[in-house]
Amino acid sequence: MDDIRWWTLAEIAASREAIYPEGLADLLPEILTGRFPAPPRVIGAPSGRSTDPSEALAP
Numbered sequence: 001m002d003d004i005r006w007w008t009l010a011e012i013a014a015s016r017e018a019i020y021p022e023g024l025a026d027l028l029p030e031i032l033t034g035r036f037p038a039p040p041r042v043i044g045a046p047s048g049r050s051t052d053p054s055e056a057l058a059p
Helices: 009-014 024-032
Strands: none
Touching: 009 024
């Protein structure tokens, strides 16, 4: 990592850099307007892992 800074939504959406969690630009518009997913989602779960928040700490 060479730099730390705040990015705008437009910069995140247009970037060719690796930005995590993947799909962040698609999630942000609703979150930035105060609308949050219900139930909460675990984002960036490795392939094959559950995205159910109640299972997030399961081994």
